Amino acid sequence: MKILVINPGSTTTKVALFEDLDLVKEKKINHSNEELAGFDSIREQLPMRVGRVAGFLREEGLDPGSIDVIVARGGMLPPVRHGAYVVDQDLVNTLLDCPAEEHASNLGAGIAYHLAGDKGTPAYIYDSVSVDELTPLARLSGVKGYNRRSFSHVLNTRAVARQVAASEGFDLEEENVIVAHLGGGISLNLQSKGSLIDIVSADEGPYSTERAGGLPVFTAVRIVRKEGLDTLYKYESGRGGLLSYTGSNDAVAIEERALDGDSESRLLYEGIAYQTAKAIGSLATVVKGRVRAIILTGGMARSKLVTDAVEESVRFIAPVYLYPGELEMEALAAGAWRVMRGEEKARVFRP
Incomplete structure (x- = not known):
């Protein structure tokens, strides 16, 4: 089973090819400040990122139609359950037009949707950052x-x-x-x-x-009064x-x-x-x-x-267990693999 994994970040798009659960090829596509400066919003980057991932497939001699399943990082959706969601027009539109927060990961479903095209290739997101199962x-x-x-x-x-x-x-x-x-x-x-x-x-x-x-609330208020709201946001995000x-x-x-x-x-x-x-x-x-x-x-x-x-x-x-680093690409591939084998069922997002 050929699995294409797509993981967009703010300045990179990570792509990987898996054969079942075995990593075959992985690449980090870098997006320079000059390249990104030409876009006024994250949404506008979608065609460029689709083209860069399609270029990766051409480099590997693969037609998108030869891929068995495409899986992408889930973006900032409204609250969803854990696991897989089918990539369809509703999901893509929500992530591009009205996400819970602006983030490059919102492009993942759109890239997968465009690459799947009319070929009927299954496409999913898996374990979105906005999984919400709070009591x-x-x-x-x-x-x-x-x-x-x-x-x-x-x-x-x-x-x-x-x-x-x-x-x-x-x-x-x-x-x-x-x-x-x-x-x-x-x-x-x-x-x-x-x-x-x-x-x-x-x-x-x-x-x-x-x-x-977790800044104390009154400390946050003092920062806003002294340095401005934008500065508070920067302290919380970089x-x-x-x-x-x-x-x-x-x-x-x-x-x-x-x-x-x-x-x-x-x-x-x-x-x-x-x-x-x-x-x-x-x-x-x-x-x-x-x-x-x-x-x-x-x-x-x-x-x-x-x-x-x-x-x-x-x-x-x-007991405490250590798992340094991240398993994002492997986790996405494994999620799609389980869905394709019938071990998990993908949900359908409804706005």
């Missing part, structure tokens, strides 16, 4: 009309949860696991019997290399966290300074671990401590300084 209690924010929204690194966190369950011999549909994605942004989710019933999103939890995380404190988002270099005895660097790194452990503890209370596994994934899960500190704080709750 009514978890949805409450404290202000009427402003519910908590469910945004977390769903694709990678569900993929590593499956891997831990398979290696440790337990059924995700019967257990509770907590997964922390430690990347440029940090988010956590509680997967209870297969559903993501609560989360700590990147804007309410630990600070990271470049995001402020200029906060370690970058704000040190002027750098080079986590490896900052960790090296911490290990070499720089007290400020060590404090900042320990702060990430401290806040991550607190967030794990809060999610554990939702299921009264009945947690089968705690999993740390993402780029910062390579940091022994962070993972050792988190594990020391939370291992009384459940």
Whole structure:
């Protein structure tokens, strides 16, 4: 089974070819600032990105019609369930015209739709970032009309949860696991019997290399009054966290300074671990401590300084497993593979 995987980001489009679950070819298509400057919106980039992915297929000597299934990263949809959704016109239009948030991942379904064309090639998105299975209690924010929204690194966190369950011999549909994605942004989710019933999103939890995380509300108000609303947004999306404190988002270099005895660097790194452990503890209370596994994934899960500190704080709750890096391309391919084999059923999005 030939599977084409498409994962658009802000300045790249990652593409990969799988034969069943085996990676055959992978490429990161870079989009320069000059290339992107010609577009006034993310939506306008769609034809360009379709052309670049089609070019990748030509380089590999493949006609789009020879692909058995296309799967793309799910974008910022309104709340959806986990798993696969059929890529159709309604899904594409929603992501392009009225997404929950603007993000390059909203282009994934459109690229897949255009490549599938009239050839009848099945196309899906899988584990969208907007998977929302929060319980009514978890949805409450404290202000009427402003519910908590469910945004977390769903694709990678569900993929590593499956891997831990398979290696440790337990059924995700019967257990509770907590997964922390430690990347440029940090988010956590509680997967209870297969559903993501609560989360700590990147804007309410630990600070990271470049995001402020859960700023106290009155601190946020002071920032708006002193520096403006746009600055607050930047602190939450690329200029906060370690970058704000040190002027750098080079986590490896900052960790090296911490290990070499720089007290400020060590404090900042320990702060990430401290806040991550607190967030794990809060999610554990939702299921009264009945947690089968705690999993740390993402780029910062390579940091022994962070993972050792988190594990020391939370291992009384459940065993801690490390899955550094990301499995996004593999997770997308595996999702499409299961759907095509009839092991999972794809849903149809209704606006």
